[in-house]
Amino acid sequence: MHFGRTLFTDTPDKNQSNSLANTELTTYLVGGAVRDKLLNRPVKDKDYLVVGATVEQMLALGYQQVGKDFPVFLHPKTKAEYALARTERKQGQGYTGFSCYFAPDVTIEEDLKRRDLTVNAMAMDTNGEIIDPYNGQQDLNDRVLRHVSDAFIEDPLRVLRVARFAARYHQYGFTIAEETVNLMREISASGELKSLTPERVWQEMQLSLADGGTNSNNIAGSPEVFFQVLQQCGALAELWPELDALWGIPNPALWHPEICSGIHTMMVLQQAVLLTQTMPVEKTDQKIAIRFAALCHDLGKGLTPSPELPSHKGHEKTGLPLVEKICKQLKVPSNYKQLALKVCEFHLHCHKAFELKASTLLKIFDKLDVWRKPDEFEYFLMACKADFLGRLGFENRPYPQEEYLQSAVNAARAVTAKAFVEQGLQGAAIKEAMAKVRLNEIANIKAACAHLNPA
Numbered sequence: 001m002h003f004g005r006t007l008f009t010d011t012p013d014k015n016q017s018n019s020l021a022n023t024e025l026t027t028y029l030v031g032g033a034v035r036d037k038l039l040n041r042p043v044k045d046k047d048y049l050v051v052g053a054t055v056e057q058m059l060a061l062g063y064q065q066v067g068k069d070f071p072v073f074l075h076p077k078t079k080a081e082y083a084l085a086r087t088e089r090k091q092g093q094g095y096t097g098f099s100c101y102f103a104p105d106v107t108i109e110e111d112l113k114r115r116d117l118t119v120n121a122m123a124m125d126t127n128g129e130i131i132d133p134y135n136g137q138q139d140l141n142d143r144v145l146r147h148v149s150d151a152f153i154e155d156p157l158r159v160l161r162v163a164r165f166a167a168r169y170h171q172y173g174f175t176i177a178e179e180t181v182n183l184m185r186e187i188s189a190s191g192e193l194k195s196l197t198p199e200r201v202w203q204e205m206q207l208s209l210a211d212g213g214t215n216s217n218n219i220a221g222s223p224e225v226f227f228q229v230l231q232q233c234g235a236l237a238e239l240w241p242e243l244d245a246l247w248g249i250p251n252p253a254l255w256h257p258e259i260c261s262g263i264h265t266m267m268v269l270q271q272a273v274l275l276t277q278t279m280p281v282e283k284t285d286q287k288i289a290i291r292f293a294a295l296c297h298d299l300g301k302g303l304t305p306s307p308e309l310p311s312h313k314g315h316e317k318t319g320l321p322l323v324e325k326i327c328k329q330l331k332v333p334s335n336y337k338q339l340a341l342k343v344c345e346f347h348l349h350c351h352k353a354f355e356l357k358a359s360t361l362l363k364i365f366d367k368l369d370v371w372r373k374p375d376e377f378e379y380f381l382m383a384c385k386a387d388f389l390g391r392l393g394f395e396n397r398p399y400p401q402e403e404y405l406q407s408a409v410n411a412a413r414a415v416t417a418k419a420f421v422e423q424g425l426q427g428a429a430i431k432e433a434m435a436k437v438r439l440n441e442i443a444n445i446k447a448a449c450a451h452l453n454p455a
């Protein structure tokens, strides 16, 4: 429940609020917690709704109001979030914020009606009874994501939320109702998505990218579905046109039986998810970075002049400004950007590793800064491997480049300045001597790994 700019009106009739001062509060568990309970998924965060109360009553009961003008409170003991029941109306044209009405006379049904999806518009009272005026349970059983009412269009972020839920629940068999897809198309075509702040857009992308994997005790999400849904309803063209442009751009059938660059990118993301799914929780950031790099690696293909198709000479270089652009626009964290740029620029070198001279490998290692960032090199290799496997019929092929390049980097990194300092070398002479020995080490690995070369 985070709206960019929110305008709240207080209870319009103070007398009415006073006369209700003794009304008993009714609290409900609402939204995602009810949905996930019914789906037998672990419930992460619990949102509560309070009907029949005023701000004053909540404060008198010891609840702590969070945010200056937001009718949301923290429970005095559990610190769980309790929101006052409210109705919302978008004001004026474009993204001009919401007017929000909250008062003790707002009913549970009215509050649930302003919500995005029927499966998110259910409440559970303290006896465990489900309040479901918009048939969320039916849609949950039928595995359908359906908007509750026309109020859906009042927050364009909901287009991204639906895509995120479609990705998260893809493996449960959920699809989006046709009328909801139509509404998502309408919102995308209206240009309203451009009014979303970069932070809100990136947050939805990041949540979706983080979601795939089988290392949790519930069914995992499918991040590629998030981007596919956005592509199909026209939202991707609005939010990330450089990625959208890849759909319909062909590749040579010999190397890419799936042909379409957009489909290929989705397959690469899928492979990146598989390769990163067992990474521990504390490496979530790195996991997202690898998946984001997978999405960005072929952006340059969208710029290939049509007479050159289906070949894409130089796409690694032409893609770089596009990666820079999207990262700036969405305020993507710098560590994600750095990896995405490296994968974009050097993924073909990685695939061709066995054909490269030791001196070329050393130059690339310098550019990838494997000396100071060895972990990032590991992630670089994972993203490149995802690219190789993310092609129709290539999914189970070996990728010996990974072992080869990792061995070469390990050997080269084992060469340190210490021995040269002890020999009395200084400054540039140390650097030069180290480069020579590193080159030699890489050449040795090249000879030792020749048998790995599938060619």
Ligand SMILES: Nc1ccn([C@@H]2O[C@H](COP(=O)(O)OP(=O)(O)OP(=O)(O)O)[C@@H](O)[C@H]2O)c(=O)n1
Residues within 6 Å of the ligand: 001, 002, 030, 031, 032, 033, 045, 047, 114, 115, 116, 117, 120, 121, 155, 157, 158, 161
């Ligand atoms: N743009 C939004 C954001 C939120 N909600 C409503 O607020 C609830 C809580 O929002 P949030 O915690 O963001 O989503 P959850 O559905 O709880 O999903 P998650 O499991 O990701 O927390 C949602 O279920 C939905 O009813 C909405 O209608 N429109």
Ligand SMILES: [Mg+2]
Residues within 6 Å of the ligand: 031, 032, 033, 045, 046, 047
């Ligand atoms: Mg929630």
